Amino acid sequence: MWLVFLKEIKELVRDKKTLFFMIAVPILVMPAFAGVAIYFAHSAATEAQNKVLNYALVGGQYAPNIDTEMLKTEGFARVEIEQDADYKELIKSQTVDFILEIPANYSNDILQSGQALIKLHLNDSGLNRVFNRVNDIVDAQVKLLRQTAFSQLSLSEDQQIALLKPIILEKVNTADTRENWGEKIGGLIPYFIFILCLQGAMFPAADLGAGEKERGTLETLLISPIERYKLVLGKFLTIAFAGLTSALITVTSLALWGLILSQGMAIEFVVAFMSSIGSVDFILMFLMLVPVVAIFASILLSLSIYAKSYKEAQSYMGTLMMLLFVPIFLAMAPGVELKGVWAWVPLTNVALAIKELIKGTMDYFQLIAIFGSTALIATGLLAFCIYWFNKEKVLFR
Amino acid sequence: MIEIKNLAKKFAVENPKKLSEQEKKDPRLKGRFFHSVLDVSFKVNQGEVLGLLGPNGAGKTTTLRMLSTALQPDQGSVDINNVNVLKNPLLARQKIGFLSGSTGLYGRLTGRENIEYFGQLHGMSKSGIESRISELSTMLEMESFLDRRSETFSTGMKQKTSIARAVVHNPEVVILDEPTTGLDIMATQTVLDFIRSLKKSKVPVIFSTHHLGEVEELCDRVTVIDKGISQFDGSLQEFKNQAQDGNLHGAFLATIQQGEL
Numbered sequence: 080m081w082l083v084f085l086k087e088i089k090e091l092v093r094d095k096k097t098l099f100f101m102i103a104v105p106i107l108v109m110p111a112f113a114g115v116a117i118y119f120a121h122s123a124a125t126e127a128q129n130k131v132l133n134y135a136l137v138g139g140q141y142a143p144n145i146d147t148e149m150l151k152t153e154g155f156a157r158v159e160i161e162q163d164a165d166y167k168e169l170i171k172s173q174t175v176d177f178i179l180e181i182p183a184n185y186s187n188d189i190l191q192s193g194q195a196l197i198k199l200h201l202n203d204s205g206l207n208r209v210f211n212r213v214n215d216i217v218d219a220q221v222k223l224l225r226q227t228a229f230s231q232l233s234l235s236e237d238q239q240i241a242l243l244k245p246i247i248l249e250k251v252n253t254a255d256t257r258e259n260w261g262e263k264i265g266g267l268i269p270y271f272i273f274i275l276c277l278q279g280a281m282f283p284a285a286d287l288g289a290g291e292k293e294r295g296t297l298e299t300l301l302i303s304p305i306e307r308y309k310l311v312l313g314k315f316l317t318i319a320f321a322g323l324t325s326a327l328i329t330v331t332s333l334a335l336w337g338l339i340l341s342q343g344m345a346i347e348f349v350v351a352f353m354s355s356i357g358s359v360d361f362i363l364m365f366l367m368l369v370p371v372v373a374i375f376a377s378i379l380l381s382l383s384i385y386a387k388s389y390k391e392a393q394s395y396m397g398t399l400m401m402l403l404f405v406p407i408f409l410a411m412a413p414g415v416e417l418k419g420v421w422a423w424v425p426l427t428n429v430a431l432a433i434k435e436l437i438k439g440t441m442d443y444f445q446l447i448a449i450f451g452s453t454a455l456i457a458t459g460l461l462a463f464c465i466y467w468f469n470k471e472k473v474l475f476r
Numbered sequence: 477m478i479e480i481k482n483l484a485k486k487f488a489v490e491n492p493k494k495l496s497e498q499e500k501k502d503p504r505l506k507g508r509f510f511h512s513v514l515d516v517s518f519k520v521n522q523g524e525v526l527g528l529l530g531p532n533g534a535g536k537t538t539t540l541r542m543l544s545t546a547l548q549p550d551q552g553s554v555d556i557n558n559v560n561v562l563k564n565p566l567l568a569r570q571k572i573g574f575l576s577g578s579t580g581l582y583g584r585l586t587g588r589e590n591i592e593y594f595g596q597l598h599g600m601s602k603s604g605i606e607s608r609i610s611e612l613s614t615m616l617e618m619e620s621f622l623d624r625r626s627e628t629f630s631t632g633m634k635q636k637t638s639i640a641r642a643v644v645h646n647p648e649v650v651i652l653d654e655p656t657t658g659l660d661i662m663a664t665q666t667v668l669d670f671i672r673s674l675k676k677s678k679v680p681v682i683f684s685t686h687h688l689g690e691v692e693e694l695c696d697r698v699t700v701i702d703k704g705i706s707q708f709d710g711s712l713q714e715f716k717n718q719a720q721d722g723n724l725h726g727a728f729l730a731t732i733q734q735g736e737l
Contacts, residue, residue: 086585086593093584093625295580299641302544303597304569471547472488 083305083313087287091321097282101321105329110336127208133174135160138181144223145181148216166200177201177209189224190231257355261438266411268437269430272326273407276372279325280318280379281396287314288383289392297474311380311465318376323368360436367429367450373457374426377464385473410434422449425456478520478543478649478680483552485513485538504704512538514704520697523678525671527685527695529728535704536684537577540653543682544574557648570598573647577654577684579638583627587618587637590626591644598645605644612640615673617666632663639670650674652683656690668694688724700731707735
């Protein structure tokens with residue numbers, strides 16, 4: 080069995096295609112894509128922030144303070160427009176980026192004039208920072224007007240605070256940061272890991288079954304003095320190893336690159352979140368993946384050995400991948416928890432268990448039951464694979 | 477010694493509608509089963525070379541696959557040096573060196589690694605494998621390409637490596653399914669010389685071929701299979717006598733025609 084395993088691994092590491100998908104993609108290509116996406120998003124945000132905005136001010140005479148502030152502030156360029164101009168058309172033709180419309184009831188004495196509604200006309204469909212930049216100016220005026228009004232009313236500082244927010248509803252969350260973020264992103268992690276395990280195992284699986292048929296090496300292997308089950312186990316271990324390795328490399332790579340690429344708050348958050356998960360939980364998560372990968376490896380090898388060619392094997396595996404989305408998506412559906420019937424749905428229960436481990440709310444006795452049932456399914460599928468490998472109509476289709 | 481008695485093998489037809497008109501007319505098609513081999517018997521003694529002849533689709537490859545334990549016969553028996561192949565397939569496999577007609581190599585392994593792997597599967601020691609590879613590479617003229625990845629090999633190089641792989645464990649019997657198909661003259665000659673050397677070492681050889689010249693040159697015995705039945709089994713001279721002029725081509729055609737009557 081180990082002889083077969085070592086030979087398959089040797090071949091695997093010499094296959095440029097497998098190496099590319101197993102190592103280069105997770106280490107370089109995926110983070111490179113993420114890096115490029117982050118770079119472009121950051122560039123676009125910076126550009127939107129620094130862009131000189133052409134604007135028109137309608138009713139500026141009612142709010143001279145705002146008018147003056149906008150003229151003074153860098154990054155704004157005033158454009159004069161006709162009184163009866165079509166705002167939408169002006170924005171569409173990019174004559175202006177926005178139009179600020181001050182109402183006639185605007186006054187510096189808000190106790191007299193009441194609330195004023197300033198309209199900001201803009202095309203808000205694309206990435207822009209117009210609202211934030213205008214709001215900074217308007218907000219400064221709001222504070223000024225509020226201060227003036229409070230002074231007129233002779234209110235103390237405490238009274239001013241109470242008037243602005245008479246009641247505060249404070250949320251006291253009993254869930255810690257780990258549970259909080261675990262609930263939010265814990266469902267996505269098993270989804271990615273499962274898909275990565277499957278994807279990492281697919282190429283070697285196609286090669287070790289259908290590839291043997293296509294190359295004409297299967298028959299020679301079958302007449303070697305080695306029991307069939309040892310052949311199957313050697314191939315099964317190779318596929319499972321490839322799946323696990325691929326997932327580990329990808330997850331490690333994403334975590335490392337995530338730390339490198341993220342900045343400021345993101346680093347603190349990622350580090351705080353990751354360090355809140357204990358090493359025991361990480362090990363348990365990995366252990367839970369073992370029977371899952373065994374299930375994938377058994378199914379993939381069975382499909383591959385049934386297929387007449389590499390191409391046929393890949394088409395079966397594509398369908399399998401789509402079918403596997405179902406239990407994984409179920410685990411992410413709202414309201415689906417590791418309780419009742421969901422605890423017994425294969426793969427869904429593992430995904431939910433991983434989520435619970437991330438949150439730090441896993442019942443470890445239940446984890447043993449899930450591990451046991453998943454391992455049982457994996458053993459059954461492996462036994463089927465061995466049986467399948469002994470069928471002449473499968474081997475010599 | 478190899479002895480085959482009344483071997484038979486049928487296969488379920490996956491989709492009978494997809495069969496060609498000619499296949500539908502084949503008398504071996506019975507219901508949902510195609511009886512690829514109906515009744516094949518022959519015997520090869522120590523040091524003899526048996527040529528297995530027959531038209532395409534006659535059942536030669538199925539017969540050889542049953543001999544090699546790749547397929548399980550429905551009926552009959554196969555004995556190799558008093559080992560019942562059906563009852564002791566693992567033991568029999570240690571005695572057989574089999575080169576299938578559609579054989580291939582692991583492209584990402586070198587020629588040497590391909591041979592080594594099968595030596596290891598046969599439980600050979602490292603030094604035993606090394607010395608055997610050295611011996612075979614000289615016999616089959618493989619030294620120049622032995623340590624190259626086999627994905628770069630020509631057809632001849634592949635076939636030589638496949639033969640070396642098939643006999644790395646010093647098998648007691650050798651079965652070769654069309655070993656010279658697709659080879660150039662030089663490579664063919666090397667393979668034929670190798671069969672000759674096996675004969676000298678008293679290793680019984682069965683090889684299927686369509687080249688009657690090779691039969692004339694090497695074989696002591698001939699078996700002709702047609703429509704899953706062994707139509708002739710005898711010495712080369714007895715086979716030649718099937719034709720009036722002693723010509724192998726004529727003998728082959730006469731045997732097939734007799735079977736059809």
